[in-house]
Amino acid sequence: MPNSRLQMLLRGQNLLGYRHYQDEVVHRFVIKSAENGMDVFRVFDALNDPRNLERAMRSVQDAKDVNPNVHAQGTICYTISPVHTVEGYVKIAGQLLDMGAESIALKDMAALLQPQPAYDIIRGIKEAYGEKTQISVHCHSTTGVTMVSLQKAIEAGADVVDTSISSLSLGPGHNPTESLVAMLEGTEFTTDLDFDELIKIRDHFAKIRPKYAEFESKTLVDTDIFQAQIPGGMLSNMESQLKAQGAGDRIKEVMEEVAKVKAVAGHPPLVTPSSQIVGTQAVFNVLFGPYKRLTGEFADLMLGYYGASLGERDPEVIKIAEEQFKKPLITDRPANHLPPEWDDLKAATEKLPGNDGSEEDVLTYAMFPAVAPGFFETRSEGPKSVAKTEAQLQAEADAKAGAVTGPITYKVSLGGREHSVKVEPA
C-alpha cells in the first residue's frame, strides 16, 4: 500500500504491552516502526498522564529522520467521572500540543462519549488552540449513541472520524462507514467517498467475517456502562471471578463497589489495564472486606507506578498498599524508576531458537514475551491463521443441520447384545 499512510496505536510508555518500558526500549521501538513503514503514531496513556507520553512523543519526532511521513498524534482517553470535565480535556489537548503533537485524537474506547460533550470538547479545543488544530474522533459503537456523537463532533469542527465498513461494524466495534456517508449527505460536510467502492470493501469483509465468528462479541448495544461504568466484557469477567468463589449472587454488590474503588483510585478511565485492576479489586473487597487484600496491580496503581490519576487517590488506601507490598509511593514519572533493560532483552532474545539477530526480534520479544518464543521457532513455516477455512465453515453448517460430519462411534444395544457402531459420511 505505497499510497496509504499506515497508522498505529501506541500506549505511550507501555508501547504494545501492559507494563512500562524503559526509555531506550520506547525509543528503539518507535524508530524501528517508522523505519519499517509506520507513518501515523496515535500515542495515548490510559491515565492521560502526560509524563507517560513524553518519551514516545519525542521519539516519534525523531523518527521523521528515518520516515518523512511520520505524524505525531497526541491522544486523550475519554471517560466520565466527577473529576473529568470539558475544561480538563481541553487542557490535556494543550499539554499534547506543547509536547509536539501535530494533531489531537479524542479516543472513546468505551463508547461513553455522548453528543453534547463531544461537541463541547471539540469546540473547546478549537477555540483554545485555533480552528486549524487537527482533531480525530475515535468512538466505539457499544452504547448505541456514538454515531450521534460523531455528527455533533463534526458540527463542532472535528477533522477526521473513525468508522468501520458496515460488514465489520457495530457492537463493540465502530460505527458503519456507509451510514456515516449517508448521515452527512445534504449537509455542508458531505463526503466525496465513492459508494460503489465502499460496497466492494463491504462485500469483501462480509465474506471474511464469518471465519472469525468465534472471536466476536455477542453484544449489540449495552448502555450499562453509563450507569455502572462497567463495560460488558469487564462485567462478564467479574461474574466468572465471583462464580469461581461461589459468590455468583454478589455481582450487584461488586458493581456498586467498582464505583467506590474507582473513586479511591482517583477516577482513572476504565480501560485496559485499569478496568481489570479496578474490577478485580472490587471483587476482592466484596469477598474479603474493603482493602483487606490488595492485588499487586492495584497497589501499584495506588502507589503511582502507573502514573497520576486526575483525581486524588485515597491516602488511607495508599498507606495500606505501602504496608502490604513494602513499596514506596512515587510521585515522579514511573519510567524514571526503571533500570536500563535493553541489553538484557537482547541477550534473552538471542538465546531463543529461531531468532534472526535483528533489533526487530528483540522488540518483538520485549512486547510479547510469552508469544515471541513460539513465533521465532515456527516462523520458517510461514504465516499462520486463526481464521476458519471455507471447508470448516461448511462442516459447521452441516453439523448444525444435523448431519454427521466425521466418524462417530456409538455403543448400540440391539436385542440385548451390545455393538460398537461407527457412523461416518459416505
Next chain:
Amino acid sequence: MPNSRLQMLLRGQNLLGYRHYQDEVVHRFVIKSAENGMDVFRVFDALNDPRNLERAMRSVQDAKDVNPNVHAQGTICYTISPVHTVEGYVKIAGQLLDMGAESIALKDMAALLQPQPAYDIIRGIKEAYGEKTQISVHCHSTTGVTMVSLQKAIEAGADVVDTSISSLSLGPGHNPTESLVAMLEGTEFTTDLDFDELIKIRDHFAKIRPKYAEFESKTLVDTDIFQAQIPGGMLSNMESQLKAQGAGDRIKEVMEEVAKVKAVAGHPPLVTPSSQIVGTQAVFNVLFGPYKRLTGEFADLMLGYYGASLGERDPEVIKIAEEQFKKPLITDRPANHLPPEWDDLKAATEKLPGNDGSEEDVLTYAMFPAVAPGFFETRSEGPKSVAKTEAQLQAEADAKAGAVTGPITYKVSLGGREHSVKVEPA
C-alpha cells in the same frame, strides 16, 4: 394498562389489510377499535394520497364519542425520489392538519430519513403551521443513520420520537431507548426517564426475544436501500423469484429495473404493498421484456386503484395496463368505486363455525379472511403462541451441542446385515 394510552397503526382505507375497504367497513372498524380501548390512531397511506385517509380520519374524530381519549394522528410516509421534496412533505402535513389531525407523524419505515432532511422537514412543518404543531418521528434503524436523524429532528423541535428497548432494538427494528436517553443527556432535551426502570424492561425482553429468534432478521445494518432504493427484505424476495425462473444471475439488472419501474409508477414510496408490486414488475420486465406482462397489482397501481402517486405515471404504460386488464383508468378516490360490502362480510362471517355473532368477528374476518376461520374455530381452546418454550430452547441448545433430542431412525449395517435402529433420549 388503565393508565397507558394504546396506539395503533392504521393503513387508512386499507385498515389492517392490503386492499381498500368500502367506507362503512372503515368507519365500523375505527369505532369498534376505540370502543375496545384504542386511543391513538396513527393513520397513513402508502402513497401519501390524502383521499385514502379522509374516511378513516373522519371516523377517528367520530370515535371520540365512544372513547374521550381518542387522538387522530395524521401520518406522512417518508421516501426519497426526484419528486419528493422537503416542501412537498410540509405540504402533506398541512393537508393532514386540514383533515383534523391533532398531531403529525413522520414515518420512515425504510430508514431512509437522513439527519438533514429530518431537521428540514420538522422545522418546515413547525414554521408553516406553528411551533405548537405536535410532531412524532418514527424511524427504523436499518441503515444505521437514523439515530442521528432523531437527534436532528429533536433539535428541530420534534415532540415525540419512537424507540425500542435495547433488547428488542436495531437492525430493521428501532433505535435503542436507553441510547436515546444517553444521547440527550446534558442537552436542553434531557429526558426524565428512570434508567433503572428501563433496565428492568430491557432484561424482561432480553429473556423473551430468543423465543422468537426464528422470526428475526439477520440484517444489522444495510445501506443498499440508499443506492438501489431496495430494502434488504425486498431484495431477497426478488432473488428467490429470479432463482425460481433460473435467472438468479440477473439480480443486478433487476435492481436497475426497480428504479425505472418506480419512476414509471410516479415514484411511490416503496413500502408494503408498493414495494412488492414494483419489485415483482421489475422481475417480470427483466424476464419477459419491459411491460410485456403486467401483474394485476401493478396494473391497478398504474390505473389509479391504489390512489395517486406524487409523480406523473407513464401514459404509455397506463395504456398497456388498460389494454391487458380491460379496466379503465380512474382519477378520483379509489374507494368511490367500491360497492357496499358490510352485509356480505357479515353474512360470510356468520357462516363460519365458532363465530360469536359480534361486529368484532365480522371485522376480524374482513381484515384477515384467510386466518379468521381457523381462529374462530379454535378460539375456545384459548390463546396460542408461536413463541418457543423454555423446553424447546433447551432442546435446541442440546441439539447444537450434538445430543440426540428426539427419536431418530438410522439404517445401520453390521456384519453384512442391515438393521433399523431407533435412537432417542432416555
